[in-house]
Structures are given as structure tokens and as C-alpha cells.
Amino acid sequence: MITDQDISVHNEQKFKVHSSEIQHLETKLQDKGFDVKNIISDLARFQVAIPSWALGTGGTRFGRFPGGGEPTSLEEKIADVGLLHKLNASSGAISLHIPWDIPENTNQLIALAKEHNLAFDAVNSNTFQDQPNAEVSYKFGSLCHIDPGIRKAAVDHNKEVIRIGKELDSKALTIWLADGSTFPGQHNLRGALQRTHESLASIYDDLPEDWKLLLEYKPYEPNFYSMVIPDWGTSFLLVSKLGEKARTLVDLGHHLPNTNIEQIVAVLMSESKLGGFHFNDSKYGDDDLTVGSLKPYQMFLIFNELVDGMRNTQNPEISWMIDASHNLKDPLEDLLQSVEAILIAYAQALIVDRKSLALAQEKNDVARAQEILQDAYRTDVRPLVAAARMQSGAALDPISLYRSAEVRSRLVKERGLHAVATGL
Amino acid sequence: MITDQDISVHNEQKFKVHSSEIQHLETKLQDKGFDVKNIISDLARFQVAIPSWALGTGGTRFGRFPGGGEPTSLEEKIADVGLLHKLNASSGAISLHIPWDIPENTNQLIALAKEHNLAFDAVNSNTFQDQPNAEVSYKFGSLCHIDPGIRKAAVDHNKEVIRIGKELDSKALTIWLADGSTFPGQHNLRGALQRTHESLASIYDDLPEDWKLLLEYKPYEPNFYSMVIPDWGTSFLLVSKLGEKARTLVDLGHHLPNTNIEQIVAVLMSESKLGGFHFNDSKYGDDDLTVGSLKPYQMFLIFNELVDGMRNTQNPEISWMIDASHNLKDPLEDLLQSVEAILIAYAQALIVDRKSLALAQEKNDVARAQEILQDAYRTDVRPLVAAARMQSGAALDPISLYRSAEVRSRLVKERGLHAVATGL
Amino acid sequence: MITDQDISVHNEQKFKVHSSEIQHLETKLQDKGFDVKNIISDLARFQVAIPSWALGTGGTRFGRFPGGGEPTSLEEKIADVGLLHKLNASSGAISLHIPWDIPENTNQLIALAKEHNLAFDAVNSNTFQDQPNAEVSYKFGSLCHIDPGIRKAAVDHNKEVIRIGKELDSKALTIWLADGSTFPGQHNLRGALQRTHESLASIYDDLPEDWKLLLEYKPYEPNFYSMVIPDWGTSFLLVSKLGEKARTLVDLGHHLPNTNIEQIVAVLMSESKLGGFHFNDSKYGDDDLTVGSLKPYQMFLIFNELVDGMRNTQNPEISWMIDASHNLKDPLEDLLQSVEAILIAYAQALIVDRKSLALAQEKNDVARAQEILQDAYRTDVRPLVAAARMQSGAALDPISLYRSAEVRSRLVKERGLHAVATGL
């Protein structure tokens, strides 16, 4: 869809303006003592996995309004992520969701991914839906189910997901559990947790040595009274019991109103238990909106903790992934916007004057500490992000190139107006 | 499914215990100066409409787990509501949802409803989903849509719903709008409101003289940045402009966290603008759970305002309806539980010692005022509700009779395990 | 203020009605297989500590409106709690707050408490306010403070509180930390947690063998960006590191909107880490209202977990305490209402048919499980609570006796209209 040639032409057109912007910013940052080359390299290295289900239009329980030209095979999904990565050089991995994405010819898939410079990031299991002709039903839970047979089926499914992931050279299993109860009394709260722990332990036993098990938490939806793993504390409790390879995954949308998420990030890192991140944004609940579209300052504060934690804790490398559901936008445009927002937040965090900040904290100079953070945040860092992209051979302005190349209408032509991807 | 004979037998079995309970309570209440006969009559008169869509298992965006034996035709839906009404004598109306329930033979339907002693309550329009082969799409709104053609289609749909309602002798149109925006900037907030007002005015013009237009509000979902009618204030603003026949409908689940709903009820009644009520319960958002399953004291406080308002304001008669979505329970059991919870709250509100309450308020005796409310609430009023049912020829314990009569398994046998009703 | 004789007269007047009530209820419960005597004994044994600061009128930052006749000495506070305990036989302990309640003559105090049949429950430290002429300021934190000198002062204060508690035969130290930050950047989130841990470890070292350290959590207020211990997860993390004697204390008002508190209770008990409970109620935040005045069903669900946990986990005995702030009511009336609400919730939890509940859970019969809980909740258990009180020699209707004895006006006469207790 987009060739190296397209990118060259695009970058040439945009270069003059970009050049003036980056020079201006570079001067400013150098005056403040930053090594701009390093910052750009950090940005260029940062890779965010794209989940296979984000390539189609999502929906709500009230309806779904698919766009068109959505990928209907795993191959097409890889092609879509490849296209994104071509444009922004920051989406170099795909995260599969089983059973929505069961590979048929693994070797061929691996070759295809390689062609697009893509890795296979964490594989995701799904025990929140009943597949057609499934032998068991997850209506009343999976890993927590009162019936040992259903628990076993759910455990086996996770082991199967690991098996598939191993073939693709994935290195992590992400488990999000919809398990919970919708009415008080529906299940014994302690019992459900205990059974979940046992099921997870059985899955953990199957985890290869060089893998991670990433355990999500979520306070509500689809269950509306209790979720078995509602908060970081419960996830942390479980991963601590499971062992070294198990860690907590933070999804930005999975919190009660007003939660201080960056503090959760900081605490988990101080315990070396932050395993992964699902980026999205929201105003009300798990709204699954474009990253940075509602609370960009929160994103910055989170990256401020991440940068600090990556430098000053023993927390192992974190898996970065987008987890959004694009109800109204072209999913590819939305993903481009999300990756851009992530890199902007990261860039802002990289230009925080940490020495001065530590000094202000030392003196309880609250106003000054705020000023230091805001100075970084208010800086227009987009030229840094663009420079990182250009350095990696990608487009200075990915979404503008995507649009001028009329990718979506070509995809619709190719795949059809009614091609609908698997997903929510 | 359930005959008069079944009910007689059931009531005879339960009568002895019930008799002791009601006598005990009657004595207690009479000592406090209440006319128990009146209370029971008030309870017996109270009728809550059942929405056609609540008869099937609902779902979330993460999956749907239908039970079995769900009604697949309007006739079967009427039969289901008829069964409920037979059991509790408090569900004497059905509320249709167009286009899920377009009547084919109106006269036959009316006759069928009459057989079951059912009226047709408010008819509901649906402009939040695209129907197969629809000529327009509501992806970006309906009554607020920027495109006049789509607005006209949505207005026309509402007029068609009125036409159908007139044939069934319904007297109200309920409008719930999913219209809104999911991202800042998506639409002009004032423009969307203005267009919605114009569309509503055009619908209002078609409203028969003896009808009401009931306008719902909801803060979020399915749109996640703004809803055109997010709160009672906006609904009130619009119904005030529309005219006398337009009033606000309160759905319990459509509020931000911690909203004082009973105060909204009180204020709307003081302005004679409370038109209808959608009962359900929730812990987090529009969870659509069984009435009274999470916040029974809130239900009581709401009925406390309703009883006060019905006695002391000019607010016209209110339309009562359940609006829940039963994901995990047998929908009919759930509806029986919901109606029971409504009547319990109403009964508690009827035994509030209002004279003493007014006196305590007069003296700012806050502890005493609380005691008076709690005394009513802590009283076990279930015998009153049962007595009202028995007086109307229904079952003392509807859910127990429903279960012992094995209704669901008979429905499954009759309609099939995979019979799935229309709805969310 | 209230003599045994007063109670006898009162109980005689109320006995006839009570007798009819309890007999009616006893029959009902016995038919369901409950041993009513046991239930009444359980209720009679249940003791809730009264905090010394709840005996005066509280306030908000917008103002304080003291009532009159408040206790101005520790002796008067003990007298007030003694009066409550005389009336309800369920408030047999007082919880002191240092430095608001520094005992001057310990032996005399112990004798006075004994006279009133009171024990000294957990002692509370205060590092959230600056005392007049204090050498250090807690403006920017205490146990988390960046300045080691201030941390040491805060640690020493806690050790001093332990010392005082030992003299009074208290067995627990409750630590609530206001520490946190009000603006992003104000302090390093990980650093503040780390320093807090070290300070706590130093306090823990001083804890006598038979003591508990109870660690509260709170998401916000008085700090409005981050609290060092914002949630149960952070408290749990810290108490796990501290050791066996450290456990988490749950204050009902210290949660974000919509938190499922009963689940936190269940999880903490499954880990044997639920140490104590602060009862109150709230609609918005840490409103510190009368127990059961807003969310009585939540109280029941919490006690449902507590009863289940006390029977089926290894969790050691829990410290029960009220922690409310009575802005508008006579504090003593409010405390009587609070204790009553606690006992009602406990009684309801004691009559849950747990065998049937387990069976319904086994079968995923969600509607039935709800019915079982609601059957217990809807039962009017007040006669059980009254019977427990009478059995212990206290009043059938404490608040009514309190009022008819005109206690408050006698206290005002005795102590003055402008006697103001220490506290918030």
C-alpha cells in the first residue's frame, strides 16, 4: 500500500517545515542540557504492539457500525499492522487473540510477519465468550468456575494459547478474566478467588522459562457486582503467589473513577511487578478510546513514572500494547493517532528536568515541582517524534500520508465494503 | 402455563404462614395509625409495564449467553407478560419497542393482550441501531445528525412509532437518544442540541392530544465523550420548550456516580415534569440489573419522594416501567424479582409516618427524621405486598409458584433451547 | 445519667410490644432452622469501640456548629461512652486519639473505665496536624517526609502512643496517614512509599508481642493528588512486609466511587490480614455519616462476608470501631444510631441460610442466591438486637430512653453550652 518511495516523496515535501521545527526545539533543549540525539534514539526504539482485534471497527452493546475494508484473515491483519509500522516505525509487533486469530500455517505467518518487520508480542486467551459449538460455556466464569470441568477447559485453552505462541516466538501470555459475579450472593467471593488462583497456577506451570504471564485487572464489566480480579492489589496478590514470571498488566481503562493510575505504575515498578501496559483513553469507564484523546496530562504523568522507574528500579522490561476499540473512526487512523499520542507522552517525560525536580522535592517546593513538570508537558515535542520516525525511515506525518494515499478506499475496494474483522 | 387453579392451590399452601404474618403486621401498623386496607389497595392498583425486550437474555459487548425458550414473536412476548401478570397482578402492561416489535395483525394483538388483561403502555422508538437494509445509518446520530436527510428519517421513524402506538391504544412515546459524540470536536455541542430540539419539535407536532412524549437522558454509553441529552437538566430544558405533553423520563441507571436521584424526582415533580420511570439497579453505570438488587434503600428514598410528590404536587400520572437486561438469570424470574422489589419500596414509602416526619423537619431534629424513615424501611412489608397480590387473585409467592410449575423448562420444550428474543 | 432503675422502668414499658415481636420472629426463624438463642448471644457479645473524637460535633472546612455539653476532658469522654454502653451494652470500649487524649492520671482513668465496664481499644496516633508549639511541622508529610528529622519525630510520636496504650492495657495501634501529595511532582511516589515503609518498620519494632498494628488506607483528602497509602493493595503490601502483627484496617468511607468494599473484606480475610474496621457511611467520599444511614444493604453485604470469613478463615479477631463525625446531630444519639445499624447488619448476616446459599452457588442459580440474601435482609431483625440488649441489662430502645431522660440538656447544664470537644 505504501512504498519506500511514497515515504521519501512525503518526507521531502514535509522536510523544510520539520527541519525548522526540530532545529528550533533542539536549540532550546540543548540550552537546558538535554542530549537531543539520545532522546530521538529512545523514541525510535520504542515499539508498541498492535492487537489484532483493533484493526476492525468495535461496537457497544447498542450496536456496531463497521466501516469497510476490514481484515478478515490473520494475513490481512498482519498486512494492516505492517502498513502502520511502515508509516510510523513504532508498531513493530502484533498481539494475537485466540481463538479469533488461530494461525493455520505458522511458518508462512512468521515469514509474512518478518517481511513486515513485525514480531509476535503477547498472545491473549479468551474465556469470556462462548465460541460456536463450544463444549463448555463461560456464562458463569472460566478460571473461577465452580465446576472443575469448566475450569479445566479454560486452563487447557490457556495452555493451547501458550503452545500457539511458542510456535510464533511470542514470549508472553496475557490473561484478562471477565470472571466475576453480577449479583450479590452469586458466588462466594473467597471461593472464586481461590479457584482462580489454582487455575492460574496450573497455567503458570506450563509457562516456558523465558515467558511472562501478564495478569490484568478490571473493576467491572462484563460483570456488574464483583470481578474476581478487580484491582491492582488482587492482581499483585496473585502474581506474587504465582512466581517470578508472573506480573501485573495495567490497562488504562480498567479503574474506578478518579484512580491515580500513575501511582499504581510507580508502586508496581518498585516491586518489580509491572509486566505490561494496555494503552487507551476514557472518560467514564472502559471506553477504549484513542490514546491521549481525553486525558493527555495523565498519559504524561504515567510516562513520567515509567521513565523514572525504568531508570531507577529493577523492574524487568515492560510489554507495551494498545488496547482500544474504534467505534467511529477508521481503525488504522485511530491507531496512528494512538501511537503518536504515546510517543508524545514519552517524549515529554524524557525532557523532564529530573535533577531540578529532585531538588524541588528535597525542598518541598511544590510550585516549582509543578512548574518543572509543566514546562516539559507544555513543550511542543512533536518535532522529536517526527525526527525519530524519519530516522527510522518512516513518514514525518503518517496520518497525512495515509490519507493522501487513500489507503482506506483502496482497502475497501480490495476487501469489500462489508469485510468485518473479528473482535468486540 | 399457570391457571387460576394453580394459583388457588399455591395460595392455600402458603396461606397459613401468610395469614400469621399479615395479622402481626396489621396490628403493628394499626397501632401506628395506618389504614392497612388502604395501603393494600394502593399496592394492588400499582402497575408496572414490562418492556418487550426484557423477556430475553441481554448481553454485554463481551458476549451474550441466551438461556432458552425465549419469545421470538410479539405474540409470545405478550404471553410471557401475561404469565407474569397472572402471577403477580402488577405487570398489567407491555411496552413495545419498534422496530423489534412491529405488530402485524393489530386487532388480533389487541385481543390477545385483552385476554391476558394487558394494556399497551408507552411505545419506544429506536434510532440507535442500524436495521438490516436500512437506507440511512445512525452511526453518527439520529435526531441530532448533521445531515438533514438522516434527521428526517429519524423523525419519520418516531412518527411511525406513534402511528403504531395509536392503533394499539398506547398513550405515550418514549424517546431515548443514543446521540452524542465519542471524541472532543466530533460535533458542535450547541449545534447538536439545537438540531435535536428541532427534530423533537417536529415529532411533538404529530403527538395526539391525549399522548405524552417521555424524554430520557443518559450521561454516557454508547457515546463516550458527550451525549446530546446527558442529564435531567437538558431533558427538562427540551421538554419545557416542547410543551405541556412533553415530560422527562428518569431511568435509574442513567446517572453519574453518586447522583442523588430522589432529589431529581422531587424537583421534576415540583415542576410537573416527571413523566415516566425506568426501574433497574446498578453499581457502576447503566448496569441494567434487577431492581433493588444493589441499592434497595435508594429505591425506598425514591418512592418516598414519589409518594410525597403524588400527594402534594400537580405532577400528572407517571408511567412506570422496568428497563433491565437480564444477562445471567431467567428473564421471567428476574422480572418477578424486580416487580417485587418495586412494590416493597412502595409499601415502605406508604408506611412512613409523614406527620411526625414533617414535625421533625420543622424542628431540625435530624436524628429523629432519620429514625422515622428507617422505621418504615426496616419493617418487613412483604406481607402487605403478598396480601395485595392475593386480593387481586394472584400468587402469594409468584417466583416459588413459577419455579414449582417448571415454567422455564416447559417454555424451552415449546419454543426450543435456541429461541432468542430481540433486544440488546 | 442513666441508672439501672431507669433501664428497668423503660424495659417494663416496652416489654409487651417487644415480647410479641420477638416471639413472632423467633417462631419464624426456628421454622427455618435457626437457633435464635445463639444468634442473640452472638449479638450480645459484639462490642464496638467508640472513638473519643466522635463525642463532639465535627465540622467541615466550611464551618463547625457545635451543639453543647460536649466532653472537654478525657474523664468526661469516658463518662459519655459509659453512658452509651449503659444504654446499649454494645459500646464497651473507647479508642483514644493522641495527642487529643493524653491521660494524666492513668490509674485513675483505668479505674474510671472499669466503673463503666469499658476497655481501652486501639490507640490512634495523629501526625496530620501540627500541635501548638510543635517542634516539627507535618505540612509536607510525616512518616513519608523527605526530612529524616521529621520522620523521626513522627516515628517517636507513634512509639509514645504505644507507650501510653500499654499503660491503659490497649492492644493495638491504629495508624492513619494523611501523608501524600496535592500536586503532581510534589514528591517522588516511590520514594515516599519507601520512606513510609522504613518509618513503619521502626514503629513495628517497638510493638509489644501481643499488640496489633492496624494500617489504614485512604484514596484522597487531605491530600488531593496522591496519598501514600491510597488503597487496600498498598496497605496490604506494607503490612505483609512488616510482619505477622501488622494488618489492614478498613474504613468504609476511604474508597473511590463504586468500590466493592465487601470484596476487599473477603480478600483480606482470606489472607488473614483484616485487622480492624472503622464503621461509618457516606454518599460521596469520606463523609463520615451515621452507620447505615445511606447504604444499609452494603453494610449487610459486608457483614455477610465478615460472618462467612470469621467462620471459614484463619483471620484473627478483628477490632471494631465507629469512625464518624457528627456535624448536625447530637453525637450521642448518632452513636446510638450507628451501633444499632451495625447490630442490625450483623443480625441480618447471622440469619442468612448459608447452606441453601452454597447450594444455589453450586448450581449457578443466581436468582435463588439473591433471594436467599434478600430474605435475610428484608427480615425485620430489630427484635433480635433488642433482645440481645435486654439480655445484657441494657435498654430495649436506647435512643428513646436517652431522649426521655433528657440527657443532652442535663449535659449542657452540667458542662455548658459552649463546651467543645477536641476533634475535627
Add this chain to the structure above:
Amino acid sequence: MITDQDISVHNEQKFKVHSSEIQHLETKLQDKGFDVKNIISDLARFQVAIPSWALGTGGTRFGRFPGGGEPTSLEEKIADVGLLHKLNASSGAISLHIPWDIPENTNQLIALAKEHNLAFDAVNSNTFQDQPNAEVSYKFGSLCHIDPGIRKAAVDHNKEVIRIGKELDSKALTIWLADGSTFPGQHNLRGALQRTHESLASIYDDLPEDWKLLLEYKPYEPNFYSMVIPDWGTSFLLVSKLGEKARTLVDLGHHLPNTNIEQIVAVLMSESKLGGFHFNDSKYGDDDLTVGSLKPYQMFLIFNELVDGMRNTQNPEISWMIDASHNLKDPLEDLLQSVEAILIAYAQALIVDRKSLALAQEKNDVARAQEILQDAYRTDVRPLVAAARMQSGAALDPISLYRSAEVRSRLVKERGLHAVATGL
């Protein structure tokens, strides 16, 4: 404290860097078609009133930690605001709070204000606290009180505030009511609203022709069950009944979690009923934090509506005011930060490409609409704000000049370390 000479020297030092910044930005904006001179003029004209109570350190119910050198007389408060205005040329008005700021010598005050180029903005009444020796108590409400005598006192107080305001050439009365109830049943919800309406009508009768009555709303605190005016809908209902001169005042902190405030702004402007604004920021409730310190994107979205509304509605001129409470910072630094944040949001809103936005909305191009808003928001507009200040003879970097001039330590020396201002 700060002379013209100080400002000149400061601006000379900062000019070179500023000059490069503004030139770079000017070029960029001109390329996009903006008239930068106009934008700078708009910014220079924008004036935000400073409330007299924000000049001292605020507190919470848990404690207050005053800084030092706070103004203890009205004259000193005017001097402090004068200093701010000298520094930023955007704080040209002071808003008084009666009875905290009763002027003694009006003429002298007016002269003093004139000296500082300050106007007297809206005057604020206070019926939420009892003043020493007050004849009535507002413990149970003021304008809503059940006792006509107390209502009259509260009405009279407001009339007295108008009288004082007239002398100072103020043109608006701001009413914030703490009135409400803390427990269900405490007062009759409809009755309280009705009485409040009558009291307001009586105050309105006294309002001079060229005045506005600004009516705030707030969902909770200091009352914790209901507030008489909890939301914009109730305020709107009341101001509509009162008349043309009455309008709603929006305080950013007075909303339930997740409220879309910018939509309220848009709706009020469409009805010409947005009268005033209280700026602050918050994460949890009415936290009263520095403007822009937590949710700067929300601030931008609000200004986006304000700019749109000021251009396209009939809404009369709006009163702008800060309403924050600076618990931990030097209040003057905090106010400088707040004004800066307001101007930044305003500047960002002024560079939204509204033509393209309208076009994207016309085409339901959601991703593009978001891009347009974010392009404005991500631009570093600080040079525009600095340019506006310099143009008005104020400092390029007010807070840096404030610090280098060591204003606070001079104030402490002058007024004392224990000088404490009136306020919360």
C-alpha cells in the same frame, strides 16, 4: 514590591529568548492564517478576578498550615492583588467576600484599588458559617431554612452585600449556598427548593438594574446527602424563574465524577445563562487546586466552547474569577500559576482552526476533528501569553520575577510569620 523598573530589567534579560520563541511561533501561526496580533490583543484584554480569600493559605478539615506574610486587612489584600496585576497584567480585579472583607473606609479603598489599576468584581455573600455573636445560626441552612426568621436574616445579609458592592462599583452578586441536608429525611426536598426560590426572589428584587446575580451550584460538601442547588439544571431552573439579570455560575470543582463540564458551558451559553466562572482544578471533588494542574486538556476544551460561544451566541459578558484554596503553596505563586494556565487554555482555544473543524464536523470526520483540536492544544502557546503580558507592561515570566525579587520573604518580614488571612 515590584516596580516598573524591576519589570524592565527582568524583561530585558528574558527578551532575547522570548523574541526567538514568539517569532518562530508567529511564523507558524501566520502560515496557518491566524492574525497573531489579534490573538495577543485578545489575551491582553482578558482579566481574571482574584478572590480576596485566595491570598491566604487554605486548609482542610484535617488541619491548616499557614505560610506567613498573609494579608490581614482589606488594604493588604488589595496590595497583594495589585502586585499580581503588576506582574501579569491579567488580574485587574478583586472579588470581596462579606463578612470577611467589610470595607471600613470605602473612598480610601476605591482610591487604593485605582492606584493598583484594580476594579471590584462580583461581591460574595456568606451564609455558610456562623460569625461570632451572630444572632442566627446557619447550621441548618440559610435561604432554605425552615424558620422564616433565619431566611430573612440570610436575605438581609445578601442585601447588605449588594449595598456594599454598590459603594465599590461592583456589578454582580455571587451566591453560593451551602444549604442542603446531610441525612435523608432531614428536610423536605421540594420544600427546601421552594423556600430557596422565594428567598432568592426577594434578593433579586433589590438588585440594581445594571447588576447580575450569579448563582452557583454544587453537588455535595458541606452537606453530604443533598444540596439544595446540586447541579446546573437546578441553578438554571432558578435563574430562569428569577429573571433576566440572574445567571448560572460554573465552578469547575462543583461536579460529580466524570461530568462533561464543557457541555454544560455550551448549553448555558446557548440559553444566554452563563453568568460567571470560578476557575480551579481537581482530581476528586472540590479540591480547589491550581488551575490547570490536573486536567489541562479539560481547561482547553472548556475554553474551546467559551470562544465558540462568545462568538456565536447572545450570551452576555461573563465574569471570570479564580476560586482556589492554596494549602501547600505560597498563595501568590499559586495565583500566578493559575492565571498563566487560564491564559494558556484561552490561547490554545484561539488558535483552533474553526473553519476546518466545522468542515470535519460536516463530514463526520471524527479523526480529523480530533486532530484539529489537538494541533492547537499541542502547540506551545506560552510565547503568545508572554507577549500579551509584555505588551501590557507586565513581566515576561512573572513567577520567576516574583521569586528573584524575594517577595514572600519581604512580606513575612513586613507582616509577620504568623499573619493569617481570613478564609477557609
